Amino acid sequence: MTSTSGRTLDTNALRWRGESRLVARPSQDSTWTLSTSKSAGTDVTSMTSVVPSEGGGGGQEFVQAPPHPIATPAPPRSANPTASHTSVFLFLLAFRLLNALLVRTFFQPDEHYQATEVAHHAVFGYGWRTWEWMSDEARGGEIRGFLHPAIFAALMWIVRLLRMDAPIILATAPRLLQAVFAACSDLSVYKLSDRLVGSQAGCMTLHCLLFNTWLLYTSCRTFSNTLEAQMISMALLNWPLSLPASSEEMFPNASAIEPIDQSMLETLNRSIISSRKLSLALFFAALSIAVRPTAIIVWSFLGIKLICDQVASARRCSTTLEVLESVFSLAVIVVCVPTSLIPSFSFFTLLDSIYYGRFIFVPYEFMKRNVGSAGVSVFYGSSPWHFYLSSVLPLLGLTTLPYMLRGLYMALTCSTRSHQTPTPAGMNAAANNGARDVAALKTLAFLTVWTIFAYSLLGHKEQRFLQPVAAITLPIFGGLALSSPRGGMPHTNVGTVEPQLQPEAPAPAPAALAGAPCVVSQAIGHLTLFSKQLWTSFASLKRSHKWAQIALLAHLVPSIYLLRYHCIAQEQIPRRISQLADKESFKSIALLMPCHSTPWQSIMHRQDLSIFSALGSDSGEGKGGRAWALTCEPPPIGADSSSYVDQSDVFYADPLAYLRNRFPASVDARFQPSAIGAAESAAFMPLWEALQLRRSADTPQGVPLSVRVDKSASPLHTWPSHLAIFSNLLTVASPTSAKSGRPSAPTDTVGAYLEALGYVEVERHFNSLFHDDHRRSGDVVILQWQGSS
Structure with a gap:
């Protein structure tokens, strides 16, 4: 609505946007009036401001915004505002x-x-x-x-x-x-x-x-x-x-308005x-x-x-x-x-x-x-x-x-x-x-x-x-x-x-x-409708920010690689294990990888591989049984974390020594499940705790199985029918042999040692072009025991 005495601001026409608010705020010399009229059967409150001109003639009319915007209601922009x-x-x-x-x-x-x-x-x-x-x-x-x-x-x-x-x-x-x-x-x-x-x-x-x-x-x-x-x-x-x-x-003149x-x-x-x-x-x-x-x-x-x-x-x-x-x-x-x-x-x-x-x-x-x-x-x-x-x-x-x-x-x-x-x-x-x-x-x-x-x-x-x-x-x-x-x-x-989002049909x-x-x-x-509007706004960037379109599109290449290829084998291996479990040759599997390198039963979904069905307890799921992996349990409360080393770190410190000392010298073709306590051996616990565990062999039955296992015993694992590892592990040699200066033996690499035991590569899955953890570099390889040579 308008007024002969000045410009009228229809407060109901202002747009309500939550915390966003509009206000008509006058200068010190302006005069404001508040009026109400009927519009389509609805009371419409309006404010009018007139600012005198310098020459004393006709007033100059304008509306000024305040330091803090003020919220006012708005009518729907269409019959369907949503x-x-x-x-x-x-x-x-x-x-x-x-x-x-x-x-x-x-x-x-x-x-x-x-x-x-x-x-x-x-x-x-x-x-x-x-x-x-x-x-x-x-x-x-x-x-x-x-x-x-x-x-x-x-x-x-x-x-x-x-x-x-x-x-x-x-x-x-x-x-x-x-x-x-x-x-x-x-x-x-x-x-x-x-x-x-x-x-x-x-x-x-x-x-x-x-x-x-x-x-x-x-x-x-x-x-x-x-x-x-x-x-x-x-x-x-x-x-x-x-x-x-x-x-x-x-x-601003609210105190002067009565009523x-x-x-x-x-x-x-x-x-x-x-x-x-x-x-x-x-x-x-x-x-x-x-x-x-x-x-x-x-x-x-x-x-x-x-x-x-x-x-x-x-x-x-x-x-x-x-x-x-x-x-x-x-x-x-x-x-x-x-x-x-x-x-x-x-x-x-x-x-x-x-x-x-x-x-x-x-x-x-x-x-x-x-x-x-x-x-x-x-x-x-x-x-x-x-x-x-x-x-x-x-x-x-x-x-x-x-x-x-x-x-x-x-x-x-x-x-x-x-x-x-x-x-x-x-x-x-x-x-x-x-x-x-x-x-x-x-x-x-x-x-x-x-x-x-x-x-x-x-x-x-x-x-x-x-x-x-x-x-x-x-x-x-x-x-x-x-x-x-x-x-x-x-x-x-x-x-x-x-570019407004018009609520058109x-x-x-x-x-x-x-x-x-x-x-x-x-x-x-x-x-x-919205795809066209979004494309219009994207095209407008060429006029206002000429490099913005390139900056946005540059995200697509790394996105495709990360979504589709980077670490793909780590995600797919559990599903592949689920498929292999249907084969007669499959008895058990161990994932000799850094801890939690793959999903587990949420994708594998095989109760027959679970420790629950293998040993009657789920307290050690993933730490033993027909399917298990290396773990990285944190130190106990009060222990010195600086001297504590978890199982994964111990394994990768000398993988060949771990395989020789923590597994039997030969493969048992019966492939008995590994014990739950194998994941927490005394070798990678603080010395004081390891000694304490050795002294408490007669632990009461109420203590969890993982504590009742004699952690000073060796070996702790049993050989499975299948192994899943990162391919770079196959070429790792024993650091002990390297430091001794003696000639390398034929089995001084992990790959050669496993081959001598009878493990043969049966599947290789691409995982990534690069990895921030060198232990996870290379493809994921599945090895199957096919008898000693």
Whole structure:
């Protein structure tokens, strides 16, 4: 609506975008009026401003934005306001499902041993549960929450109920489920970027998400870090990253208006933190902490900042309305935090207590064992303080990292008062395209810095720990930079056209699908619509950032290699073992590889190879029986980890000596299962513990079998019918022989020694072109015993 006394701003026409808010704020000399009119049967509240000209003549009219944007409601942009987000979600879902189907390689053990392996054990009754899931007072087990595996356990239970529990389905189904979570997370990140920066930045953020090699490689894998980041993204979408504006910023002359009408009160109500959104954010925050307790690093920062901002805002109150707003906002926080977190953590604690058979609060146990004075995480490796800066960030961003760092710098250094151009055109463009929430962007920027800093303080570092940064904040900052002119932040002035996601009707489906069901036809239409819009935004990069397209496309080559070929044999060997187990010649197999180099029963799915059926106990799954592998159990609590050496390290210190000393001199063709305790021999324990074990041969029967085995006895293993090893092991010679200077004997390499025993190579599987662990270099070779020569 318009007015002869000045320019009228229709507050109902402004666009509501969560924390993004618009305001008409006058200068000191301007005059504001508040009016209400009827439009289509609805009260429309308008504000009019007139600024006197310098010559005293007609007033100059303009609308100026405030330091802090103010949220106002908007009418639907079409009859179906959710159509655009439906298109985005269906596109992302299809993309991530395809992403999951393309994954056929092995990355890190936790993808299986902290998720699907535990779920397989819960559903089928057998599987390799590592020490973290066992009741082991010596090592301090039971430190993992069951919520994460329970998701996949529910899926496996359905698969079992339908009698579809083939190894290939058990390997694929969890990743397809994870792809659904990934699509929801991508949509949340897109919506967050769209809300804070603008729709153009939302599309650019999606480019940074979907082209990113690291995210293509990890988003559909069943890591707890992946689900943690996905829960955090959904929480951030509803979290108050910046406080709602005060009533003074909404209505500078509010105290002079009598009486305050109902429409103004409704607008003022939006200056209070939404209890519904905050409760939803807290729910997803609790989920992220239950999945991985280290998520407290993220939420401690956001929680403290929210409280500090709210207290600071309360201290600045100058009117009764502002006092009420602060009181109500604080009340929302005080009420929502306990009502959301207490039921959530009570349920998670109940779930964990049922799984472990005793009352347990897993976040406390996890932090105590990993971060406390008895922290065991450092046993699995430590890195310098700059590891995340010098090694991980370049890996997470690759060729798009410069754009992401530029966006981070822009968010850190941009003032909340800069880029608030006091022009009517700027307000009009902002009303149509969405105002930036600079304060929220700064919050995300400081959150990124804090997360990297906090994780850098820990001794044990892994790339996966920065998954929330890789999957949420870096893509948003990349979208911010790519949607900005080279000189600064995105403009919303006249002449700036942002590629909007128009909620128009979906594009018609191809003619070949004309007879398909209506739902399928609509889905194809949504996919076609958004694909075209995404392509349009990608093509626009050629004009604004000429190298951006190349930087994004450069991710495709490493992505294809990592998804399809790198460490492929490590992922496929368990399925191959499952097939070999049907042959009459197959009796047992040992994986002489670094610990957890392959998945286990979650893909193998052979109970007849499990220690459960071999020895009547599942406490040592994978450590003995018809199928076993080298392990890397951590040192007991209180032991000196610097002098402790696990089984894998002992084996690779001198593989030939290990085979000669820990196996019989000849192969027994009966292929008896190996004992469970073979994985914990005294040779790779601290001397004091080894002596103690030798003195306690008459251990009571109540002690686990792995402790009752005489660990000073030799040999400890039995020869299996098949061996699986990395090919580089075949050429390894004994370091003892090399140091002695004597001539090498014919059996001074592992390959020659095994050949003399009667083992012959029957299969060779390509694994990788290179590997960061030299022990895993080369192909994966399967050897079969065919009799001594």
